[in-house]
Amino acid sequence: MILAAALALSLAASLLGSAATTPNLPWYAGLAKPPFNPPNAAFPIAWTILYPLMAIALWRVATAAAGPDRRRALVAYGAQYILNVAWSFAFFAAQSPALGLAVVGALLLSIAWTIARFRRVDRLAAALLWPYLAWVGFATALNAAILALNS
Template sequence: MALRPPRLYISAMTTLAGRQPWLSLRSLLVLLCALAVCFGAAQLGAAATYPNLAPWYEGLAKPPFNPPNAAFPIAWSILFALMAVSLWRVVILGEGTARRRALIAFAVQLAFNIGWSFAFFAARSPLLGLIEIGPFLAAIAWTIGRFRPIDGIAAALLYPYLAWVTFAALLNASILVLNG
């Protein structure tokens, strides 16, 4: 009796849903593009954020549950990596109209992601940030809804993102109240 690798290993190394090799050149290029798109968006948001941290953001009154500044780049790096893997899975597994609609939803939520940094930090406006974060949350939920029929794992990878942005909305609202 020959030893066989575990089933999970076989499926992870050979195919996604029997259609596309995980480690094919195309799949790896899609992953690299997904990482570039997500971390490119992160850089755009950072360009709006970092110049406004000191003295503006540092000078704002913040609620006691405000995380330390060092937590934000760590959390966002993890979230953008999860978004990239989620996007990769949808591009590889999706087909036709379902994939196109999922990618549109993803692009919309990513635009809102970047937009929030410009509304809150670049405009130095917690009010604009709060106004923008509502549609941003809706766009994340819409993306999850579009991803789920294609790949449940891709959809699930976006739940921490939804949770973090929900927390960010609470933080944004608190900062607005404390500094209004």
Template sequence: MTRSSTAVASAFRLLGAVALCFSAAAIGSAATLPAIPTWYAGLDKPAFTPPNAVFGPVWTLLYLLMALVLWRLFEAPAGPARRRALTAFLVQLVLNAAWSVAFFGLHSPAAGLAVILPLWLAIAWTIAAARPVVGRWSLALAPYLAWVSYAVALNVGVLLLND
């Protein structure tokens, strides 16, 4: 392959990673946005709940970071370690979209909690599995893990405040 064809292939892998991650975001948004002014607005929320305007920019940044890690995984040489890391990544991405459907789509903080706890574990698994493949790039998922840790606390708070 020539240098320019390698760069083009890499750019297509980057676009694919962005498309895949933002497809999960679109699924989550489709479940979330209709519920915010209606069901979610009527819930009692913990005092540490941020304003609704914070969620969009934070999630946009997190999906971009996810896409960068996925792109680096796509760029890595094939092999069992890469396959494990990609599997972990796809599991966490499916759980990511599923949380929005469970919490907002089903209007169920309990279902949300049943999804977000495995999501947290899957993100940690992804970071650990990606580390041998992409090195420090795996740490680009650390803010995502931190945010989901915070989201666990919010989910539990909403569940406890809204029997």
């Protein structure tokens, strides 16, 4: 039941992000992009891998023994989750690479905080979030380059 809820939460993030992104793809296509910009097909592939990893990590922590470490880990996860969804709205829906960069920078820090909190509860759960941190690190660099090229 808790795993299903964690997967549903990831699906909700995916759907919300897609709702903000898809209508704004023509705007994105018109932006100047750096040479390291991946093909558009890479983004849904990456998120199709990352969201289940995030859900499994959340499930492992949510089913761990109750206590202040678990509570703090879940708060950290909630913060990064909100920022994850907010980025699509900041960058795509608002059509603002500057606002997107502010949100993704906060998201990057929030994921690192979540990993540190998860590690106190479940080392494997923390490890499952490292690919997410790496991808968002890449997304931060990409967002910064897009902002620089289009300012």
